[in-house]
Amino acid sequence: MADxxxxxxxxxxxxxxxxxxxxxxxxxxxxxxIGILKIKEIxxxxxxxxxxxxxxxxxxxxxxxxxxIPVMDLRLRFGMAAMAYxxxxxxxxxxIEGSSGTIQIGIVVDSVSEVLNIKGDDIEDTPAFGARLxxxxxxxxxxxxxxxxxxxxxxxVLTSEELVSISQAA
Amino acid sequence: xxxxxNSIGRMIESLSLQICILEAEDIPGMGKVYETxxxxxxxxxxxxxxxxxxxxxxxxxxxxxxxxxxVTDSKPLGDGVAMLxxxxxxxxxxxxxxxxxxxILEGLGYIPEDQKKTSGKEINATGSMEAHEDKPExxxxxxxxxxxxxxxxxxxxxxxxxxxxxxxxxxxxxxNPDDMETINAxxxxxxxxxxxxxxxxxxxxxxxxxxxxxxxxxARSGKLTINDEVADLILESIDTxxxxxxxxxxxxxxxxxxxxxxxxxxxxxxxIQAVHTSDGNKIPLGKILxxxxxxxxxxxxxxxxxxxxxxxKKLGEILVREQNVDPEAIKSALKAQTxxxxxxxxxxxxxxxxxxxxxxxxxxxxxxxxMFRQLGQTLTADNPIFFHQLNQVTQAVSAIxxxxxxxxxxxxxxxxxxxxxxxxxxxxxSEKEADLSMSGEDTEIDRNVVDELxxxxxxxxxxxxxxxxxxxxxxxxxxxxxxxxxxxxxxxRGGNIVIEIExxxxxxxxxxxxxxxxxxxxxxxxxxxxEKEIYEFIMHPGFSTAKEITDISGRGVGMDVxxxxxxxxxxxxxxxxxxxxxxxxxxxxxxxxxxxxxxxxRVGKERYIIPTHSxxxxxxxDRKHCYTVENKGEMVRHRENLLPLVRISRLFxxxxxxxxxxxxxxxxxxxxxxxxxxxxxxxxxxxxxxIKNLGETFREIKGLAGSAILADGKVGLILDIAGLFQxxxx
Numbered sequence: 001m002a003d004x005x006x007x008x009x010x011x012x013x014x015x016x017x018x019x020x021x022x023x024x025x026x027x028x029x030x031x032x033x034i035g036i037l038k039i040k041e042i043x044x045x046x047x048x049x050x051x052x053x054x055x056x057x058x059x060x061x062x063x064x065x066x067x068x069i070p071v072m073d074l075r076l077r078f079g080m081a082a083m084a085y086x087x088x089x090x091x092x093x094x095x096i097e098g099s100s101g102t103i104q105i106g107i108v109v110d111s112v113s114e115v116l117n118i119k120g121d122d123i124e125d126t127p128a129f130g131a132r133l134x135x136x137x138x139x140x141x142x143x144x145x146x147x148x149x150x151x152x153x154x155x156x157v158l159t160s161e162e163l164v165s166i167s168q169a170a
Numbered sequence: 171x172x173x174x175x176n177s178i179g180r181m182i183e184s185l186s187l188q189i190c191i192l193e194a195e196d197i198p199g200m201g202k203v204y205e206t207x208x209x210x211x212x213x214x215x216x217x218x219x220x221x222x223x224x225x226x227x228x229x230x231x232x233x234x235x236x237x238x239x240x241v242t243d244s245k246p247l248g249d250g251v252a253m254l255x256x257x258x259x260x261x262x263x264x265x266x267x268x269x270x271x272x273x274i275l276e277g278l279g280y281i282p283e284d285q286k287k288t289s290g291k292e293i294n295a296t297g298s299m300e301a302h303e304d305k306p307e308x309x310x311x312x313x314x315x316x317x318x319x320x321x322x323x324x325x326x327x328x329x330x331x332x333x334x335x336x337x338x339x340x341x342x343x344x345x346n347p348d349d350m351e352t353i354n355a356x357x358x359x360x361x362x363x364x365x366x367x368x369x370x371x372x373x374x375x376x377x378x379x380x381x382x383x384x385x386x387x388x389a390r391s392g393k394l395t396i397n398d399e400v401a402d403l404i405l406e407s408i409d410t411x412x413x414x415x416x417x418x419x420x421x422x423x424x425x426x427x428x429x430x431x432x433x434x435x436x437x438x439x440x441x442i443q444a445v446h447t448s449d450g451n452k453i454p455l456g457k458i459l460x461x462x463x464x465x466x467x468x469x470x471x472x473x474x475x476x477x478x479x480x481x482x483k484k485l486g487e488i489l490v491r492e493q494n495v496d497p498e499a500i501k502s503a504l505k506a507q508t509x510x511x512x513x514x515x516x517x518x519x520x521x522x523x524x525x526x527x528x529x530x531x532x533x534x535x536x537x538x539x540x541m542f543r544q545l546g547q548t549l550t551a552d553n554p555i556f557f558h559q560l561n562q563v564t565q566a567v568s569a570i571x572x573x574x575x576x577x578x579x580x581x582x583x584x585x586x587x588x589x590x591x592x593x594x595x596x597x598x599x600s601e602k603e604a605d606l607s608m609s610g611e612d613t614e615i616d617r618n619v620v621d622e623l624x625x626x627x628x629x630x631x632x633x634x635x636x637x638x639x640x641x642x643x644x645x646x647x648x649x650x651x652x653x654x655x656x657x658x659x660x661x662x663r664g665g666n667i668v669i670e671i672e673x674x675x676x677x678x679x680x681x682x683x684x685x686x687x688x689x690x691x692x693x694x695x696x697x698x699x700x701e702k703e704i705y706e707f708i709m710h711p712g713f714s715t716a717k718e719i720t721d722i723s724g725r726g727v728g729m730d731v732x733x734x735x736x737x738x739x740x741x742x743x744x745x746x747x748x749x750x751x752x753x754x755x756x757x758x759x760x761x762x763x764x765x766x767x768x769x770x771x772r773v774g775k776e777r778y779i780i781p782t783h784s785x786x787x788x789x790x791x792d793r794k795h796c797y798t799v800e801n802k803g804e805m806v807r808h809r810e811n812l813l814p815l816v817r818i819s820r821l822f823x824x825x826x827x828x829x830x831x832x833x834x835x836x837x838x839x840x841x842x843x844x845x846x847x848x849x850x851x852x853x854x855x856x857x858x859x860x861i862k863n864l865g866e867t868f869r870e871i872k873g874l875a876g877s878a879i880l881a882d883g884k885v886g887l888i889l890d891i892a893g894l895f896q897x898x899x900x
Contacts, residue, residue: 050824051868051874052822052824052871052873053822054871061868061885063534063885066531066532066879067530068879070865098866098867105867
């Protein structure tokens, strides 16, 4: 009994943790969301200088008002087919935890949709898809009227270790 | 009894000395410590105080673990013994010892017998002190409220600043012992510390400051002259006060108040009082006049006699009346006394991040403004008012950019002035006499460089004093001034800041360096080397010509580190020396770390920046001068040399426009004596670029030193030639 309550309270806590405002965007016909507190700004597509010796999802670097920040293509990061950039293509600038303080990284998405207030009750845990789909960086699935939004743990999507290790292999 | 007491005191004394020099794996040293502590334990079967025996036990146990290499930090031992000293001092002077030793015991990892019984709870409580620092903790301390805490914290910071000022002023004073302004400044600093420490109930500190303050008061009223001895005392006082401040800072964390039991001020106070009561030996004005041949020694002596009788009269007055000295001469002598005053401008401390942001944004402003101009040309082809307005904006923007860049620059003065104390202490330790003079302290240098420069400079100054300068006796026998001179110069030459460290010592011994180099198989006998090449050897790792190792220098770790850190700053280190005359170390550094002069080049659609300092030449090679090896490796002839050809396009995986070297451009670059030819499509021009860090994401990428925002607002990558060469052979 006691154990059950403990499990319950843990679940409640997890729900409360995930509840909040999310910026949603589309990517290859799917809807994704990132916690609003992680987001610094949204900018239109601009010239990207390619970086050598990096995996293909690392598009390169941009000049964000005098600061040079890296840009990733989220489509390529998730192994989806590349798509020509359109007027609706956006760069979402997020702040993630680096090994020494926060770092800003831009992510390229098909288009930005809206900011949603998602309740904890509407969020379900990610089902296991087996080895072919790594779900470590998915916080959960939000069931909304318009469909399901995949909530991302952006820190895990863009760990710099991964970028570095891949760049060494390349 | 007294004799026994003495022997215990001596034992503690020698214990502290032994621990001071103790290093991990120094087994004989540990043996000695162990012997002493056991003896100490035996010699006092019924210990006078529980804390004392607890610490003795603690030290002993810790030592056991130390011997077994369980622990390697000898600091807890030192702390323990220092505490023993403090306790012993209190006991032997009949005072009752009341100080919390739990911290010390904790450091030693020792749990006293009686506490073991009472339970682990209490230890737990002290262990998790920081986790919840509320009621019980506050109750135990003597009530440091949040407000007190803030005030105390401010006090520590301010006092540190004050002490730094005193240190600088003191050095000024040594050259000009009668400068009232400086004496007053020192007095004020001590006075402030005394006042606030009294207010904060740091009694021991307050009392100590009171003594130093009255010492300065003596100097202020002219009873005391600041000579070497007094200066030493004041410096010692500063060090003691710094220790006390450290103690206060430590106590801030735990909200305890401190009584500075570990810091002995009594001896120093005694010394201060001794100096204070001794006769002042002031010879100021007379000496100045005498030195400048205004008066004769006889005349001065007579005037001084008169002054003794009429003590209210000033020497100047008497001299004018009795010796017919020109009042103007007295005036100028008095002026000379008070030289060295200069108004300092008001300053504000700004977070460097804000400065960097300002520089970034100003760069953007410049780009935006130039784009605006282009746009204006297409839209309003000839509207004079528009361009007039735009010109004004341009002017303002470029002024802002200049200011933003200059804010990163600081005068090298502070770093230079720290060297005064260093030279003074070093000379004292090695029983030499040395004078440091400097010029160009106002030369401005990039903030980041200043910090990086401090340690190499300290090292070189050490070298100069320890190896360069001879002992006073040696100097005299070779016809030099007893006192060695060290010069520190800073100036701007071309696009570089040059810093010179010169000594008039014995110079480098070429033959000795050669011998050492042969001994270490760096060269073979009979090789013909230029002077410069020979001196380069002293920057070789582990190279030392010192006959014996002193604690200051001579272990052979040094010049190579200096060289490396200067190269890291994109600078150069050169050595010039003349045997018997002295040595000059010349450091040349780029004006700022933030800007690199580079060649903008194009490969396909991408643009890269090659730093000009690594470019030898660029040219379009003849077809007949391009060779291939096994149809893979490519080479190109540059004058008499065959250089490997590195295709940037292949290395960075970009599409190049021109594949044949004889239609493209080859840039010959050099890194550490190795030359390679880089193949690229086009040279776009030489410019200065503001360097932007690529951040941790791309730290591992070889061949890139950073990035820069180009004139069109896009990002260009700065090539790192060393990394590029490595990547090319990988």
